[in-house]
């Protein structure tokens with residue numbers, strides 16, 4: 001069988017892979033079907049006990065009767081649901097479209113295949129083809145067209161706005177995909193913190209003025225009431241695109257370079273930590289296109305920046321605010337010399353957060369958001385109610401013990417949440 005007209009592939013003999021759910025903890029099995037190539041039992045990788053301390057393994061070298069194999073992130077194998085051989089085969093033929101596989105499974109298979117390919121030459125696809133198919137240079141396997149998702153470090157998800165040729169302008173697809181993406185992240189136990197950034201020249205040019213004009217300027221409805229009703233529904237839907245960031249229990253660090261215009265400001269004000277580069281500028285641009293910003297800036301920016309006067313000035317004049325003022329006003333907490341330094345800083349910060357108890361971290365985020373919108377008394381009441389259950393976590397004891405032993409949080413392993 002020819003794949004992309006390049007190389008002969010004997011599916012039955014070289015392709016099959018099974019990732020089994022091995023048990024509820026971090027053990028997994030990758031089995032090459034039809035007696036070929038490799039059998040990796042992560043119990044062997046992790047030792048008989050499969051202890052949690054081993055879950056920090058970046059990769060493991062495993063030897064079995066068919067030879068040695070590098071297994072990336074062996075502890076991640078356990079949680080993936082069973083992938084049958086048919087799905088694995090279809091994945092090899094068409095990684096981005098394989099039916100019946102969720103995004104996580106596709107991403108995991110791609111890592112495994114890429115790791116194993118050079119070793120065994122299972123599929124002699126040219127490297128370029130593989131890279132392009134999985135688009136690993138633009139972000140790994142992702143069902144999204146406007147976002148590139150990757151896992152740069154354990155428990156850290158990197159979401160890149162990814163329409164660089166259009167300066168990451170927010171088209172209809174983007175407004176939908178952000179909701180899907182963050183709803184998935186909220187449920188993803190392997191993610192404890194999110195970094196958001198923009199691919200290409202700038203962070204974002206805001207709403208896609210070409211793609212969105214139809215929705216806004218030609219609303220549906222037989223009369224004023226129905227048109228209004230539909231517009232309200234539409235705006236409410238678009239508001240959700242950034243509200244999902246705030247509702248997501250995982251902290252979100254946003255890293256802004258170049259311009260952050262219009263909808264970009266709505267987006268970043270829904271994030272928990274804002275960083276930028278020295279060349280960054282921010283613009284509440286909506287009045288320039290004839291609207292009052294309606295997806296979050298007017299509600300959240302005043303809670304982010306202390307000075308209402310400054311918020312009003314920015315929103316009413318649409319003037320640009322540059323990095324130094326963004327820092328001094330409290331819009332961002334850190335300014336980096338360039339994008340590379342900023343992403344490194346964002347990932348380092350994300351690593352610090354991810355290393356801590358997810359019970360503590362997620363409880364902190366949700367209570368901070370709640371308290372922002374309520375009185376101190378209400379916030380305290382909510383906090384007490386929250387912690388009456390959350391304080392019973394084993395994480396308190398583990399963390400306290402680590403502190404007493406002068407260990408870094410990174411040396412402590414917390415269960416998934």
Ligand SMILES: CCC/C=C/C=C/C(=O)SCCNC(=O)CCNC(=O)[C@H](O)C(C)(C)COP(=O)(O)OP(=O)(O)OC[C@H]1O[C@@H](n2cnc3c(N)ncnc32)[C@H](O)[C@@H]1OP(=O)(O)O
Nearest residue numbers: 165166167169205206207208209210238261262263285286
């Ligand atoms: C529905 C929910 C409510 C949401 C409301 C949100 C409102 C807003 O976001 S208001 C802000 C809208 N955005 C703008 O007004 C910015 C428009 N863009 C620019 O001013 C310039 O592009 C910019 C200063 C950012 C950069 O200029 P530069 O010369 O460096 O690049 P360009 O050649 O202009 O752009 C490169 C390609 O990107 C396309 N593009 C840029 N911005 C948008 C946009 N907002 N919508 C759609 N497309 C955009 C631009 O057309 C170029 O594409 P191409 O011609 O195909 O090369």
